[in-house]
Amino acid sequence: EAQVTQNPRYLITVTGKKLTVTCSQNMNHEYMSWYRQDPGLGLRQIYYSMNVEVTDKGDVPEGYKVSRKEKRNFPLILESPSPNQTSLYFCASSVVLSDQETQYFGPGTRLLVL
Amino acid sequence: AQSVAQPEDQVNVAEGNPLTVKCTYSVSGNPYLFWYVQYPNRGLQFLLKYITGDNLVKGSYGFEAEFNKSQTSFHLKKPSALVSDSALYFCAVRGYTGGFKTIFGAGTRLFVKA
Numbered sequence: 001e002a003q004v005t006q007n008p009r010y011l012i013t014v015t016g017k018k019l020t021v022t023c024s025q026n027m028n029h030e031y032m033s034w035y036r037q038d039p040g041l042g043l044r045q046i047y048y049s050m051n052v053e054v055t056d057k058g059d060v061p062e063g064y065k066v067s068r069k070e071k072r073n074f075p076l077i078l079e080s081p082s083p084n085q086t087s088l089y090f091c092a093s094s095v096v097l098s099d100q101e102t103q104y105f106g107p108g109t110r111l112l113v114l
Numbered sequence: 115a116q117s118v119a120q121p122e123d124q125v126n127v128a129e130g131n132p133l134t135v136k137c138t139y140s141v142s143g144n145p146y147l148f149w150y151v152q153y154p155n156r157g158l159q160f161l162l163k164y165i166t167g168d169n170l171v172k173g174s175y176g177f178e179a180e181f182n183k184s185q186t187s188f189h190l191k192k193p194s195a196l197v198s199d200s201a202l203y204f205c206a207v208r209g210y211t212g213g214f215k216t217i218f219g220a221g222t223r224l225f226v227k228a
Contacts, residue, residue: 031214042120042220043150043158043204048213056213090158094214099146103160 002027006091006106013081014114021076021109023091029104031094032074033058034066036087037108043090049074081113116141118207120219127195128227135190135222137205147188148206148216149179158204164188175199195226 004025013019025032033048035058045058049068063085065077074093078085091106117140127133139145147164162173169181179190190203205219 033214033216035218040220043206043218045216045218048215050214056215058215059217092158099165101146101160101163105158105160107157 002104004091004093004104004106006089006109008109009107010110012112012114015082016080019078019081019111021078021089021091021111023074023076023106024072025074025093025104026072027093027095027104028071029093029095030071031096032068033092033094034064034074034076035090035092036060036085037090038087046076046089081111083113085111086113087111116207116209116215116217118205118217118219120203120205120222122222123220124223124225126225126227129197130194133190133192133195133199133224133226135203135205135224137188137190137219138186139188139205139207140186141207141209142211144210146208146210147179147181148208149173149177149188149190150204150206150218151175152202152204152221154201161190161203195224197226197228200224200226 007022030051034046035043037043044060046064047066049055089109094103119138149161152158162171164171164181171179202221204221208216
């Protein structure tokens with residue numbers, strides 16, 4: 001079954017304590033992205049990756065890091081979380097063939113930073 | 115800079131009636147345009163993508179979107195709404211250049227009443 005998995009699904013942490021949210025896809029997709037969803041602001045792209053070792057900033061990259069060492073995994077790292085990073089986070093993977101595109105989203109990770 | 119506006123926070127429609135969810139965009143050059151849906155407690159799903167070509171794009175679940183270059187709009191439509199279409203809908207834009215950077219609107223909540 002084609003899927004994008006994220007872990008953990010729920011996380012409560014404290015300001016400044018480093019955390020990693022993992023994302024993995026089993027479809028061999030080249031493109032992966034991280035988004036955050038906040039009420040009234042919709043979705044905002046944090047980082048994206050167009051292939052292994054190729055990552056770039058999205059709309060709101062401050063306070064986040066990513067890595068793409070292998071095709072299936074795209075972890076999101078918060079080196080020093082702050083309360084304004086409390087949000088619902090989604091990972092996604094995409095396949096693009098001749099401009100046609102299909103995207104799959106993970107189930108989301110709800111993060112609370114105290 | 116890319117931007118997306120969804121001018122309606124909420125759209126109400128009766129079951130069986132046609133529905134329209136509005137989206138306008140701003141991007142340098144030609145755009146890729148997208149619609150996504152978030153059903154309650156079911157995560158995000160990709161509905162459709164516009165690439166250069168036909169101005170009417172067909173997507174999942176009977177939805178379609180109409181591209182209008184002169185009005186820089188990309189409205190989501192469905193000829194006959196279902197109660198099960200009630201959800202949060204997001205429009206997004208990506209420029210032909212600029213990699214995979216994608217900007218989303220704030221979302222429109224659709225309520226379909228039986």
